[in-house]
Structures are given as structure tokens and as C-alpha cells.
Amino acid sequence: NAGVMQNPRHLVRRRGQEARLRCSPMKGHSHVYWYRQLPEEGLKFMVYLQKENIIDESGMPKERFSAEFPKEGPSILRIQQVVRGDSAAYFCASSLGQTSAIEAFFGQGTRLTVV
Amino acid sequence: QKEVEQDPGPLSVPEGAIVSLNCTYSNSAFQYFMWYRQYSRKGPELLMYTYSSGNKEDGRFTAQVDKSSKYISLFIRDSQPSDSATYLCAMIDRGSTLGRLYFGRGTQLTVWP
Numbered sequence: 001n002a003g004v005m006q007n008p009r010h011l012v013r014r015r016g017q018e019a020r021l022r023c024s025p026m027k028g029h030s031h032v033y034w035y036r037q038l039p040e041e042g043l044k045f046m047v048y049l050q051k052e053n054i055i056d057e058s059g060m061p062k063e064r065f066s067a068e069f070p071k072e073g074p075s076i077l078r079i080q081q082v083v084r085g086d087s088a089a090y091f092c093a094s095s096l097g098q099t100s101a102i103e104a105f106f107g108q109g110t111r112l113t114v115v
Numbered sequence: 116q117k118e119v120e121q122d123p124g125p126l127s128v129p130e131g132a133i134v135s136l137n138c139t140y141s142n143s144a145f146q147y148f149m150w151y152r153q154y155s156r157k158g159p160e161l162l163m164y165t166y167s168s169g170n171k172e173d174g175r176f177t178a179q180v181d182k183s184s185k186y187i188s189l190f191i192r193d194s195q196p197s198d199s200a201t202y203l204c205a206m207i208d209r210g211s212t213l214g215r216l217y218f219g220r221g222t223q224l225t226v227w228p
Binding site: 004031033035040041042043044045048055056058059091093101102103104105106107108109 | 119121123147149151156157158159160161164203205207214215216217218219220221
């Protein structure tokens with residue numbers, strides 16, 4: 001059973017471009033969580049999604065950031081008009097259900113570099 | 116004040132030593148307490164979690180939670196070079212959707228042979 005798959009592993013974008021980060025949860029998992037890890041900082045919650053629903057987006061910046069988890073396909077974290085401060089590692093986690101967030105499995109992350 | 120505080124270290128110990136890692140927190144609503152291990156350039160891996168106060172043991176690892184002091188610990192016995200990693204504590208608020216983890220910034224541990 002493959003783990004949580006994130007791609008790309010590394011992404012370089014110029015300022016002003018769009019970044020799309022993909023997360024395929026573990027088989028059977030319907031809950032997805034996105035976290036951002038800035039240099040020298042811990043992971044910061046961004047958004048919690050179920051299939052076709054955003055459950056909690058309290059950690060998402062108000063502008064330029066959006067996330068979706070469609071009925072079919074991976075979850076997407078989209079960053080429009082990237083700035084240097086968006087450079088970070090973005091991790092996705094998945095779980096079977098809400099109460100299993102405690103035991104969510106993390107992917108290997110996407111490292112975004114904005115130049 | 117951050118909700119979860121964790122000394123980033125680095126912490127360096129000889130093989131076989133007992134390692135103590137700690138976090139403090141300010142939100143009394145936290146009810147689940149987790150410890151993750153993260154190797155360089157990898158995703159966090161759950162080591163163990165504890166509900167409310169008390170101790171939990173799993174092999175060489177022991178987690179302790181003291182809710183009265185808002186203090187949690189992870190002890191690693193007989194530490195091995197393969198334990199060298201960053202250890203992250205994380206917590207969940209009982210009033211939340213149970214989807215949001217609050218992380219400490221991590222403690223970098225090196226176990227030398």
C-alpha cells in the first residue's frame with residue numbers, strides 16, 4: 001500500500017508565477033491536511049479537507065492560497081502570484097476519518113523555492 | 116507566546132544514553148499529545164500519542180504528559196545513531212474539528228557512536 005504521495009518533490013517558481021502542489025492520499029483515506037514548514041520553524045496547519053469539502057481553512061492565508069480535494073484525483077494546494085516568503089516545505093497528510101487525524105500519515109513534502 | 120514551545124537544540128548524546136525531549140504548551144484544551152520523528156528532507160513519522168495525562172511506553176520510547184504543568188516529555192532509552200533526527204511534539208485541541216495539529220518547532224537530536 002503506497003503511502004501519501006506528493007509531487008513534485010521540488011518546485012522552483014519565479015516571483016509572480018503560480019505553484020500547484022499535488023497530494024494523493026493513502027488508499028481508502030478521505031481526509032487530507034496541508035501543513036507548511038518554514039525554515040527554522042515547526043509545521044503550521046493550513047487547511048483540512050474531505051472529498052469535495054473544506055472542513056477547516058483557518059490556517060490558510062487570506063489571499064493567493066487555495067486548496068481543493070475533488071471527488072476524483074489528488075488534493076491540490078494552489079499558490080497564485082508566488083512571493084519569496086512562500087518558499088517552504090509543504091506537507092500533506094491523510095487519514096481514514098476525522099478522529100484519525102491523530103494518526104494521520106504524512107507525505108515526503110514538496111519543497112517550493114521562489115526565485 | 117506560542118501555543119507550543121519546544122527547545123530546538125541541537126542535542127548531541129553518545130550512543131546508549133537516555134534522551135529527554137520536552138515541550139510546554141499554553142492551551143489547556145489540548146487533549147491529544149503526539150511525538151513525531153522527522154529525518155532530514157523527509158516527512159514527519161508518528162512515533163506515539165497519548166490521550167490526556169499519564170505515561171505510555173513503546174519499546175525504547177516513553178511519552179509522559181503532565182496536564183497540570185502543561186508539560187510533555189519523550190524519553191528514549193538506549194539511544195542509537197539511527198535515532199538521530201528532529202523530534203516534533205504536536206497537540207490537538209478538544210474544541211476543534213480534530214483535524215488541526217499544533218506543532219512545536221522540533222528538537223534536533225544527534226546520537227554519536
